[in-house]
Amino acid sequence: MPDWSYQTLFKPALFKLPAERARDVTLRAMGTLSSLPGGTWVIKTMGHMESYSDLHNVIWGTEFKYPIGLSGRLDVHGTAHKALAPFGFGYFEIGPVTVEKVESGQSVYRDLVHESIVYPDLPVNDGLDAWIRRLQRKRAHSKPYIIRLSGMPGADIQEAIRQIERMAGRLAAYADGFVIDLYAGERRAQHVLDAVEEAGKRLDAASCGKPLLLYVPADFPEPETCKLVLAADRDIWKGMVIGDAVHMRDESGDWLVVGPAAKQPGIAKIRLIRELCGEDWPIVASGGVNEPQDALELYEAGAQLVQLHSGLVYAGPGLPKRINEAVVYRKTCGTDAEPAAFWRSWGWMCFLGLGMVIGGILAWLIASTLVVLPYDIEFLGISSAALSAANLRLLPFMSHDRITLAGTMISIGVLYFMLARYGLKAGLHWCKTALLASGGVGFGSFFLFLGYGYFDPLHAAVAVMLLPMFVLSMRGRADTPSRTPPNLHNDKLWRRAQWGQLMLVSLGFALAAGGALISYIGITRVFVVTDLEFLCASPDMLKAINEKLLPLIAHDRAGFGGALFADAIALLAAALWGVREGERWLWWMFLLGGLPGFAAGFLVHFTIGYTDFWHLFPAYLAFGLFAAGLYLLYPFMAGRRLAEKSQQSRCKARGIGRNLSNKYE
Known part of the structure; x- marks a missing residue:
């Protein structure tokens, strides 16, 4: 509680x-x-x-x-x-x-x-x-x-x-x-x-x-x-x-x-x-x-x-x-905390985050143009033109899966970069725990790509390249207390922030549940009812087009679900453990990390005409929680008055901190 x-x-x-x-x-x-x-x-x-x-x-x-x-x-x-x-x-x-x-x-x-x-x-x-x-x-x-x-x-x-x-x-x-x-x-x-x-x-x-x-x-x-x-x-x-x-x-x-x-x-x-x-x-x-x-x-x-x-x-x-x-x-307060060495830990996570962002952008561009890559065509044994001829909505549907995955990759990259730049560098234990949990889930979800027997060489190459960065970034200890002045009063600003934190925590749990559900569907029945209505086809009809088509789509869906779950874990951990008065970087991380995922999801659905209300309802609800949480938390975490308050708190703490140290020694 x-x-x-x-x-x-x-x-x-x-x-x-x-x-x-x-x-x-x-x-x-x-x-x-x-x-x-x-x-x-x-x-x-x-x-x-x-x-x-x-x-x-x-x-x-x-x-x-x-x-x-x-x-x-x-x-x-x-x-x-x-x-x-x-x-x-x-x-x-x-x-x-x-x-x-x-x-x-x-x-x-x-x-x-x-x-x-x-x-x-x-x-x-x-x-x-x-x-x-x-x-x-x-x-x-x-x-x-x-x-x-x-x-x-x-x-x-x-x-x-x-x-x-x-x-x-x-x-x-x-x-x-x-x-x-x-x-x-x-x-x-x-x-x-x-x-x-x-x-x-x-x-x-x-x-x-x-x-x-x-x-x-x-x-x-x-x-x-x-x-x-x-x-x-x-x-x-x-x-x-x-x-x-x-x-x-x-x-x-x-x-x-x-x-x-x-x-x-x-x-x-x-x-x-x-x-x-x-x-x-x-x-x-x-x-x-x-x-x-x-x-x-x-x-x-x-x-x-x-x-x-x-x-x-x-x-x-x-x-x-x-x-x-x-x-x-x-x-x-007033003592200098030595930041972690760049090459010792946090720098590798920054590179991993940037790699995820760049990879997500490239994946977005490919999914919105070519949709399928040469090795996908080789796996299927038919061309993209033949797929489109068999079902006009098939390639747009596959594009929708891949663009939402790309947006999630960008979101993960932003979260990882900022958690490393402002959290691991400062030695914050909760940031390391969040990254360890999220990264473990993310790399583990690679095996979901194999759920239908499809091996994706590009995803494998990316995983092989990023995994050493993840391992290197987890070295060393993270046990330094935050240098941000803490909240000391149960004032209106703090009470309002509790509602904002509730919104983001709820969003984190909802996205985690959504990611787990999407992964499960991806490795079992592949489609939900609204997917088949959009495609105007049944699974048997899609199998008739190509026997390997369902494994390819399942691979995309399971991969997206795993990525969304990893993204949700990082967001949830930050919302649970990191919300403090004056933590501007964290508020901006929530904003910049959330926008790519929502933008990708909404843009691709409206672009291809997949606008079924009940299919998009979870996304509408999630965006509502996201916007409300940021709005309610802004004065507490990033408001203008905090700079002056922070300086006053630091000055006062230098004197009181010396007295407290004497009492505890």
């Missing part, structure tokens, strides 16, 4: 359901998908979260691949941890966990105006035994678990410590750390201050050496926060977690409001703790992260880790990836 589908399709539908129902439906669906064969691969493919060494961090002896965690209260049953792991999360919080199950008669609800989630002020969960049963199962991911422990509602502070001590002992085997919440229920600040030293000593023994993190609510008074920090023994308490909620009371009871209201109090507490403790006491911040800018502000204030909650609901599951990209950009 990437942002382009969440913001446009799923979120409007889910927000019509009650908050808890929508949460459960979403998490259960994602959990089910991840449990299916290939489900995790699908999730990873949709998001393509890349791992950069600049994001890796070791805290408390535990490696965090990404500096972002997921709040336990969002996935209260741990339903979708496996599904969410590839989204860019570095760890998962579990809890709050209590010794017994805690339920509430009050409902969770959404505050749409403030983009917040409102919970009853209770540690609602399934209880210790239920969580132990879940954790005893084989972990389906490698991300650390930070378990938040809380006393039962109504328990006094001493009883709460005893309960937490018991839970820590039983859960230590499954935890990479514990968050100790002494504030639940009626316990007050002074109670916690009086007991923090005792709690630390007792829990240090029970936790089996696992780090203990002291929880403090976002709206905890600053004077008491100072006392708490000074009272905490840092040999025992290995860090602090700033809560993600502020308290609210009305006539219906006490509530926790998770959302933007917790950000500024959280930032103030982080800065206060930093003043008192310096830079060496880890802080986890979890309040008010609804867009990447929020997370950057928390990191800049002094947090080592940031935890998501309401932002995942309102911004979408792509938020952790956007934050990771923003952090990497801020840390690397």
Whole structure:
């Protein structure tokens, strides 16, 4: 459920359901998908979260691949941890966990105006035994678990410590750390201050050496926060977690409001703790992260880790990836990335792309004049004049197949050239993956030409010439983060771009399905109904003209289908993984890469008079998706205001990036 589908399709539908129902439906669906064969691969493919060494961090002896965690209260049953792991999360919080199950008669609800989630002020969960049963199962991911422990509602502070001590002992085997919440229920600040030293000593023994993190609510008074920090023994308490909620009371009871209201109090507490403790006491911040800018502000204030909650609901599951990209950009901005050597990798792909463009142009010229080449005539054993005499529409029909193939070849060439020139050269991993997938399909589709026993020497020669270029271009590593300033806000421009991305992703899937279908038809029954209506002939009648005619036509159709599928894979990968604010080259690649294919398809059909509406309907629909996607994405990817914004972002990032680098080293 990437942002382009969440913001446009799923979120409007889910927000019509009650908050808890929508949460459960979403998490259960994602959990089910991840449990299916290939489900995790699908999730990873949709998001393509890349791992950069600049994001890796070791805290408390535990490696965090990404500096972002997921709040336990969002996935209260741990339903979708496996599904969410590839989204860019570095760890998962579990809890709050209590010794017994805690339920509430009050409902969770959404505050749409403030983009917040409102919970009853209770540690609602399934209880210790239920969580132990879940954790005893084989972990389906490698991300650390930070378990938040809380006393039962109504328990006094001493009883709460005893309960937490018991839970820590039983859960230590499954935890990479514990968050100790002494504030639940009626316990007050002074109670916690009086007991923090005792709690630390007792829990240090029970936790089996696992780090203990002291929880403090976002709206905890600053004077008491100072006392708490000074009272905490840092040999025992290995860090602090700033809560993600502020308290609210009305006539219906006490509530926790998770959302933007917790950000500024959280930032103030982080800065206060930093003043008192310096830079060496880890802080986890979890309040008010609804867009990447929020997370950057928390990191800049002094947090080592940031935890998501309401932002995942309102911004979408792509938020952790956007934050990771923003952090990497801020840390690397101002440093020079050495481009890949021309002859080492990307130059060969540029030559391959240019070769495809030139080959496509030549194929277009031949298909619009001679139509059939000498080796085609030799294979058939009759002249083109004899073919035309047998059926006046036969050569135009063959021309229509070959010109559409030529247009697709030009389209592939443009995509490959620009992905190499701007992607491989810059070391972008997603570009290399896109080219590898598309090229593998494209070269593999050569064997479709043999489906009816026809060997095309020209296609074979082209494949033999281009394949070494493809292999040479895939050498070397591609793991450099993008140097384009990332989008930091969930503004109108970003929301509009989600619709544009949806259009292009849909186009990519549609073209891939179309290419696969055309290839299948080409190597089986060769024609669709409208083809035979245009030819005014049946397959038997065409066989009567020449026994080898169907294999020749089938070769053209299967080849076109394979080329279209390869083209679609490159387009789809770029639409899925490459769309970012300010990536002008990619927008122009979509435009210049798409036009030859559509131009070839429409021009040849109208030129030869093959204008059946239902035959061309898929092409009309595809062009509509293409035009709409480019229109909606233009302001986000190529708008005029982005140049100034990009420069401002770079200047600001140079200062912030230095600070972030210090915090992660």
